Amino acid sequence: MTSREQTRLFTLPDSGAWPEDLPRKVADKATVVGWALIQWPWLAKSLSGGTKAAKAALLARLGLPADALPNLGSWKADTGLLHLLVDHIEAARPANVVELGSGASSLILAKALSLNGGGRLTSFDQHADFVAATHGWLKEHGVDADMYAAPFARAQLDWPGAWYDLKHLPDTIDLLLIDGPPWTIHPFVRGSAEVLFERISIGGTVMLDDAARPGERVIAKRWRDRWPNFDFELRHAGTKGTLIGKRVG
Numbered sequence: 001m002t003s004r005e006q007t008r009l010f011t012l013p014d015s016g017a018w019p020e021d022l023p024r025k026v027a028d029k030a031t032v033v034g035w036a037l038i039q040w041p042w043l044a045k046s047l048s049g050g051t052k053a054a055k056a057a058l059l060a061r062l063g064l065p066a067d068a069l070p071n072l073g074s075w076k077a078d079t080g081l082l083h084l085l086v087d088h089i090e091a092a093r094p095a096n097v098v099e100l101g102s103g104a105s106s107l108i109l110a111k112a113l114s115l116n117g118g119g120r121l122t123s124f125d126q127h128a129d130f131v132a133a134t135h136g137w138l139k140e141h142g143v144d145a146d147m148y149a150a151p152f153a154r155a156q157l158d159w160p161g162a163w164y165d166l167k168h169l170p171d172t173i174d175l176l177l178i179d180g181p182p183w184t185i186h187p188f189v190r191g192s193a194e195v196l197f198e199r200i201s202i203g204g205t206v207m208l209d210d211a212a213r214p215g216e217r218v219i220a221k222r223w224r225d226r227w228p229n230f231d232f233e234l235r236h237a238g239t240k241g242t243l244i245g246k247r248v249g
Helices: 026-045 052-062 079-092 104-115 128-140 187-199 216-226
Strands: 096-100 120-125 146-149 152-154 162-164 174-176 200-208 230-235 243-247
Touching: 026 216, 052 079, 052 104, 079 104, 079 174, 079 200, 079 243, 096 104, 096 187, 104 120, 104 128, 120 128, 128 146, 162 187, 174 187, 187 200, 187 216, 200 216, 216 230, 216 243
Parallel strands: 096 120, 096 174, 120 146, 174 200
Antiparallel strands: 152 162, 200 243, 230 243
């Protein structure tokens, strides 16, 4: 899912996504190396994207052809997360869904929305060519979304690494899926997503993929401390874990 980065250890995004005026800190690179040694058991486990039966059930559930999804696992979404997304859309029928990190989840989200209330997906990824290709892929399967290239800019608040230069955001977000940027920028890179939490509607939901990973557990701890108006729960529906936060007031 998180665009096309490979999860080779220590791989950083290519220059096409990283602005020249945003230097990569030596300390961030060192942190990536250190955390890679901590996270390798999780990374090995995440190579599995779920069983063939779970994938087939997901596609049948949405009326998609058997060959609609590429092989899952590694940096792609796993079937556990994708089923969670469909469950949520069926139950909550969100009007505005925002996704950070395009890919397999883009198709699943767009298709589930089309079948359950007709909400709109806005998806962001750092690679413009990948965004265009994914948008075309969605149209081949009869669904659409607002998809934008969002190059990296400076990290937000007190988080390390980088963050997306986000434009065209809806004023209100009912479901926010965070599956980017890649951890190879920094293990805590997705923490900056909290800059969007004020846009989450009352009763709206945040989902952080890869939440069983050590770096994301640190992020979750900080978010729990900073956002008492969200109820956070770690779910182990797939190989990677999903942190689900619901805004309660």
